[in-house]
Amino acid sequence: RKEVEQDPGPFNVPEGATVAFNCTYSNSASQSFFWYRQDCRKEPKLLMSVYSSGNEDGRFTAQLNRASQYISLLIRDSKLSDSATYLCVVNQKGDDKIIFGKGTRLHILP
């Protein structure tokens, strides 16, 4: 099993719809979790951290399920500008290892 796995997509979603995608991780000792966003031909940028209790930032909601070892990202009322690749990031504190998933591509359709 890969350390961090994401559905590569693409997810083609009409503007205004709600879309969600998950990321699974294999190491139960993982401590910190993040979602990064990467636009085409640009560098990744932090979108949001994922807290144990779940967290929301505007139209974006991130959740962590430790029992099943996955994190999720929900985007409500999607905008054309949400089109990007979303990278799941897992930080294993013990060995300071930061692992990026390969990303999920999202296309918001007008």
Place this chain on the structure above:
Amino acid sequence: DAGVIQSPRHEVTEMGQEVTLRCKPISGHDYLFWYRQTMMRGLELLIYFNNNVPIDDSGMPEDRFSAKMPNASFSTLKIQPSEPRDSAVYFCATQDAETQYFGPGTRLLVL
């Protein structure tokens, strides 16, 4: 702060040539990371430094790759000799608390 600065932004070279990629981190960030990104393999961590000291270079593909951080404001990633399979985007990133800040990347094409 200007953020993480990388140079060159684009590099086209011929197989067998030496390539040097440069990174200027954000001042005050203790961690510096070098990544390589390709469509096939995604974002791969090559090496990272803490306070200028290399901590984990297990991601460096082979001896042709080397990285240095002579001081807190400069790091290099060198490929010698370069091969076509080294073609990728190379990112430098620095870390503040648990957030990584990426540079714009160097697009390397080895012919």
